[in-house]
Amino acid sequence: MQKVNLIATSTFGLEAVVADEVKKLGYEVKVDNGKVEFTTDLSAIAKTNLWLRTSDRIRLKIGEFKVTTFEELFEKTKSLPWADWIPKNGQFPVEGKSVKSKLFSVPDVQAITKKAIVESLKKTYKVEWFEENGPIFKVEVALLKDIATLTIDTSGPGLHKRGYRDWIGAAPLKETMAAALIQITKWNPDLPLIDPFCGSGTIPIEAALIGQNIAPGMNREFVSESWPIIPRDIWRQARAETHDLAQYDRPLEILGSDIDGEILKVAKRNAYEAGVDEQIHFQRMDVRQIMSEQKYGAIICNPPYGERLSDRREVEQLYIDMGRVFTKLDTWSYYILTSYEKFETLFGKPATKKRKLYNGNLKVDYYQYFGPRPRKKKNSDGESNHV
Structure with a gap:
């Protein structure tokens, strides 16, 4: 099965707690500020979204590289395998953030990243225009000290959205x-x-x-459930397991x-x-x-x-x-x-x-x-x- 690099994002201070959860699911981890990274197969996208209680969301890591100019950002982003994930009709909005980086204009970073992905997909699909009316692949370009990390969100609404709390108090705890x-x-x-x-x-x-032992994501849906590249059996089996283990x-x-x-x-x-x-x-x-x-x-x-x-x-x-x-x-x-x-x-x-x-x-x-x-x-x- 295809290997993927995943990032379980974390509130600052909870990285070790998130890492412990990921390890208990059977994955080897690398811990950094605000995130826990691990390499595994496609089934982990379903398993981690369903089971992780303390992570904010699960991101699919597409690439990471040093960048100091907008030209570098464009070319290096364009060279990444976007068509491996985003289908011809996929929606791929881009959001960005920049911390202590030479490319500090977030709107420009987002626009150039979007343009680079479009050019990459054009080369694969041989079209000049993308309708973007299919499944959603929200891209994030995060710049930290001139290192760009490009990911696709697999969760949709944050993982704190369990599906049970439509009613909240004045100062709710996530x-x-x-x-x-x-x-x-x-x-x-x-x-x-x-x-x-x-x-x-x-x-x-x-x-x-x-x-x-009830999986926190048992009663909600995730954006990656509609991705063509992930066989439906993976989600079906992962959800069946949540019921078996409860x-x-x-x-x-x-x-x-x-x-x-x-x-x-x-x-x-x-x-x-x-x-x-x-x-x-x-x-x-x-x-x-x-x-x-x-x-x-x-x-x-x-x-x-x-x-x-x-x-x-x-x-x-x-x-x-x-x-x-x-x-x-x-x-x-x-x-x-x-x-x-x-x-x-x-x-x-x-x-x-x-x-x-x-x-x-x-x-x-x-x-x-x-x-x-x-x-x-x-x-x-x-x-x-x-x-």
Whole structure:
């Protein structure tokens, strides 16, 4: 089968998480800022789009080269094998970006790249005009320090578009980020999980999908499904595998709570659309009421940040109260995402570990407080379970 070079794009700070996911699918990776690269066959286009929870999108790498003039950009782009991918009726819009490069005019970079692709396709298809009314092959030309990387997007809408969240709250957390927060914790689905600021339900829903091994892309479509070069059997088999590997009967103990009753209605609707509504208990509750009779578990949350000065005093008191409540669950682990730089001081306890991330364009820290490891005992089948 044809070999392809793929790029799983990543939010800055999550490259290692994305790389771990790609490796678990069986591919060897090369990690760079904002991306994870790997070489494989056509089937990986379907598999990675369906299964990757934390990547932003999957790009097909067509070529990469150094360029300092527009003439070089034109000639080197023209020499790439565009006709191997783009059919005669294919649509191929071009978007671009330029960082610290001599070719800094993005509109010119886009226009010249488009012209070069047209000339390349003319040579193959022996025509002077392309109607562009067929499948979509969105091209990106990315210039970084005079290195041009040309790719075609295989995903369509970003991979955070799972298909379940038509309803969102005022400050939604992307599904890919929510999945990353959970995966960083190494949460075990045998343990309870609580999100006391669940909003529209993204963290609990992503936890349920992870807990039951449900592929995040199972219920959506991808632009590359219409590409002639990818046999339909590849997509058919990849989608069949998502159903075979899902563990729909696996019981989970997930609580999503929020003080806002209206947003909880949205969360329940989203959980229903994701097919995990029976795995999550949503409850209207103030974070100060959080408690559990379970000895071990995890709290994962994205509380208010207090970015507006008018909210600052209220958020500071909230963090103080969180510290008092969470530390009562002294055998639990808890994980808090916030941009508030003095969070640990207000919370009353230094984090075991802190990780710098970006929530959208906002720099945030992920404060991780590790509880003791749950004891394990063997069941009658000889398997280990957490207790």
